[in-house]
Amino acid sequence: MYMAKVIGSVVSTQKDPSLVGRKLMIVQPVNSDGQAVRHQEVAADSVGAGVGEYVLLVRGAGARRANRNEEATRDVNDCSIVGIIDRFDK
Numbered sequence: 001m002y003m004a005k006v007i008g009s010v011v012s013t014q015k016d017p018s019l020v021g022r023k024l025m026i027v028q029p030v031n032s033d034g035q036a037v038r039h040q041e042v043a044a045d046s047v048g049a050g051v052g053e054y055v056l057l058v059r060g061a062g063a064r065r066a067n068r069n070e071e072a073t074r075d076v077n078d079c080s081i082v083g084i085i086d087r088f089d090k
Contacts (some may be wrong), residue, residue: 002057003085004029005047009044015030018075025049025081032088043079056083 012024023045029038034054044063049055057063058072063080 001082002029002059003032003044003083004055004057005034005036005055006051006055006081007040008051016076018077019044023048024079025051027055027079027081028081029057030054034088041079044077044082045081047081047084049081049084053087054088055081056085058082 006025007028008026011024012019015079024042025045026040028036028040029041031037043055043057047055050061057079063077
């Protein structure tokens, strides 16, 4: 899992059917000090995160499983928000 901050959202009216109904958020990966690392990316939100919140991300196969319903046969998602971070304890 990775940590990130939600910095915006993406609106896409034309997309793969597996993304229909999913909220797409722009996330900035961060370290435990909240400092930006790497580049921004888009993540499918499965927990109702909002702009300004710190979140947990999963990528790859974990991201595809995070939003899968029982009827899904394929999922193009490669990054999912699976948790909202309440605080960083160090």
